[in-house]
Amino acid sequence: MSIEDIPWGVIVILLPLAGAVVCFLSPQRVSSLGLIVALGIAVGVAGLGWQVVEQGAQRYAIGGWGAPLGIDLYVDGLSLSMLVMTVLVGLGISVYARGYFKRDKATHFWPLWMFLWSALNALFLSADIFNLYVTLELLGLAAVALVTLAGGSDALISAMRYLLVSLLGSLACLLGVALLYHSFGSVDIAILAERVQPSPAVWAAMGLMSAGLLLKTALFPLHFWLPPAHASAPAPVSALLSALVVKASFYILLRLWLEVFPLANAALAQLLGLLGAVAVLWGGLQALRQTRLKMLIAYSTVAQTGYLFLAFPLASIIGWTGALYMLLSHAAAKTAMFMAAGNILYFGGHDRIADLDRVVQRLPLTISAFALAGVSIMGLPPSGGFISKWLLLEAAIRSGQWWWGSILILGGLLSAAWVFKVIGYAFTQTEAPHESRAVPVTMEWAALAMAMVAILLGLFASWPLALMEIGLPFGEEGAG
Amino acid sequence: MNAVFLYALVGIGLFTLGLYALIVYRHLLRKILAINVMGSGVFMVLVALAARTQGATPDPVPHAMVLTGIVIAVSATALALALMLRLRAETGRTEFPEERLE
Numbered sequence: 384m385s386i387e388d389i390p391w392g393v394i395v396i397l398l399p400l401a402g403a404v405v406c407f408l409s410p411q412r413v414s415s416l417g418l419i420v421a422l423g424i425a426v427g428v429a430g431l432g433w434q435v436v437e438q439g440a441q442r443y444a445i446g447g448w449g450a451p452l453g454i455d456l457y458v459d460g461l462s463l464s465m466l467v468m469t470v471l472v473g474l475g476i477s478v479y480a481r482g483y484f485k486r487d488k489a490t491h492f493w494p495l496w497m498f499l500w501s502a503l504n505a506l507f508l509s510a511d512i513f514n515l516y517v518t519l520e521l522l523g524l525a526a527v528a529l530v531t532l533a534g535g536s537d538a539l540i541s542a543m544r545y546l547l548v549s550l551l552g553s554l555a556c557l558l559g560v561a562l563l564y565h566s567f568g569s570v571d572i573a574i575l576a577e578r579v580q581p582s583p584a585v586w587a588a589m590g591l592m593s594a595g596l597l598l599k600t601a602l603f604p605l606h607f608w609l610p611p612a613h614a615s616a617p618a619p620v621s622a623l624l625s626a627l628v629v630k631a632s633f634y635i636l637l638r639l640w641l642e643v644f645p646l647a648n649a650a651l652a653q654l655l656g657l658l659g660a661v662a663v664l665w666g667g668l669q670a671l672r673q674t675r676l677k678m679l680i681a682y683s684t685v686a687q688t689g690y691l692f693l694a695f696p697l698a699s700i701i702g703w704t705g706a707l708y709m710l711l712s713h714a715a716a717k718t719a720m721f722m723a724a725g726n727i728l729y730f731g732g733h734d735r736i737a738d739l740d741r742v743v744q745r746l747p748l749t750i751s752a753f754a755l756a757g758v759s760i761m762g763l764p765p766s767g768g769f770i771s772k773w774l775l776l777e778a779a780i781r782s783g784q785w786w787w788g789s790i791l792i793l794g795g796l797l798s799a800a801w802v803f804k805v806i807g808y809a810f811t812q813t814e815a816p817h818e819s820r821a822v823p824v825t826m827e828w829a830a831l832a833m834a835m836v837a838i839l840l841g842l843f844a845s846w847p848l849a850l851m852e853i854g855l856p857f858g859e860e861g862a863g
Numbered sequence: 864m865n866a867v868f869l870y871a872l873v874g875i876g877l878f879t880l881g882l883y884a885l886i887v888y889r890h891l892l893r894k895i896l897a898i899n900v901m902g903s904g905v906f907m908v909l910v911a912l913a914a915r916t917q918g919a920t921p922d923p924v925p926h927a928m929v930l931t932g933i934v935i936a937v938s939a940t941a942l943a944l945a946l947m948l949r950l951r952a953e954t955g956r957t958e959f960p961e962e963r964l965e
Contacts, residue, residue: 513928523939524938539946539950543943543947544959550943551885561905561909562908
């Protein structure tokens with residue numbers, strides 16, 4: 384077997400799965416083992432990326448059984464971008480978690496995190512809608528278990544609500560899968576794309592699957608479960624949930640919308656865009672009102688998720704690329720923000736924004752990370768957030784729907800307001816002194832590194848943009 | 864209206880019934896049961912719709928999907944029950960705070 388034939392796609396799913404079992408069985412060296420597995424996954428994704436760049440989009444038939452009977456894995460520019468994002472965020476979080484979790488928590492965190500990673504990789508590589516349902520459930524179960532790691536009744540209640548919402552969303556998806564299979568006799572996305580015809584069953588399936596996935600992506604007004612779940616989880620878990628888990632259900636929606644439901648009607652697309660726009664404004668306003676840093680960042684996730692849905696009414700290659708770019712830069716920036724919040728919480732024992740008490744002098748690296756991530760969230764140049772807003776704005780103007788552009792600007796202003804509010808308090812002295820505990824240096828650097836990724840996405844935009852186009856996931860130029 | 868269609872409709876009915884119970888009832892155990900009823904409804908639709916043509920042998924693929932679905936449903940239920948018990952041990956409650964009556 385030459386190096387070109389190595390099935391990297393299978394490796395990046397199996398490696399974290401095996402890693403989870405190994406981490407579970409040897410609690411003594413769990414952090415080091417986890418970090419080694421994380422590096423292994425990075426090598427695997429690099430191999431897969433090299434293969435895709437050299438040979439174009441790849442399709443693997445697992446065990447030699449092709450679709451329609453067997454399970455296929457498919458990787459194109461869209462899946463690869465998601466995998467690379469997961470690796471970058473995953474490595475950052477793995478380094479961070481080594482410092483954050485003490486022994487007993489670490490033995491629980493690492494196996495669950497590896498299961499979650501495996502589910503994410505499998506989800507991004509799945510080529511059939513039933514497999515997408517299975518990976519979505521795996522992801523949900525691992526994510527719920529991770530939320531409970533924080534302990535205490537708040538985390539338990541949020542986790543319970545998250546679990547019920549997650550199961551409801553996946554069941555709606557499964558019902559959609561049943562209807563699609565009945566109508567067209569296949570669950571393979573490529574085969575479905577060929578066979579799909581407008582019919583009541585397809586509309587029902589589309590409605591059910593979209594509703595389920597919107598619930599899981601926490602699009603306004605289905606976002607009620609997200610802020611408490613993301614805010615009450617331990618910092619590295621909050622980062623995982625906001626950066627990766629929410630994006631996974633959006634990825635499925637994007638895939639279905641682009642391939643299985645290309646007949647998607649304009650009214651529904653406008654509705655998604657409208658909900659996205661309301662989410663941007665509502666999430667931004669709610670973020671401004673919060674008194675706790677983690678709750679604020681969680682509401683900002685609601686707002687940033689809203690931007691992703693602005694691409695639906697625009698429905699052009701530039702629009703989709705802009706949304707995907709937003710997804711990647713938000714993942715990096717939000718990870719950095721939650722890590723920074725985690726550092727502040729670790730240092731001072733609380734995350735009340737009004738009592739930040741000159742934290743900038745004690746944790747300069749952390750506040751730098753927060754500010755740099757803020758630059759990307761606001762959409763200022765040079766950052767990934769800027770590039771994605773630029774692309775979305777261009778798509779809005781080209782399609783003659785300039786009003787979506789005004790949402791981008793208003794959302795940016797709201798983000799700027801809360802970022803400066805937090806930074807302002809970080810410079811101000813308060814009555815209540817911190818109970819200060821030294822923060823491990825790796826945790827500060829991990830946050831800064833993730834913020835740098837968000838900035839670098841703005842400086843070197845041509846590579847990720849070229850990567851996204853492999854296999855033309857958004858269709859041919861002119862077709863959109 | 865043949866038998867297959869009837870079974871599928873019953874499945875959809877179960878799904879709706881479960882959804883109603885999930886929203887209306889406050890006790891977490893009832894919510895967990897509601898999710899399970901919804902799941903059973905979906906499985907019933909899958910099994911019923913496997914008979915794609917009248918009289919022919921049913922398609923086995925949806926049956927395999929139901930088996931996978933059952934495994935997932937069992938693990939999800941186990942997690943939900945464990946969470947509920949833990950929540951009761953911690954707070955003495957088996958409802959969400961926003962749904963409490965008093």
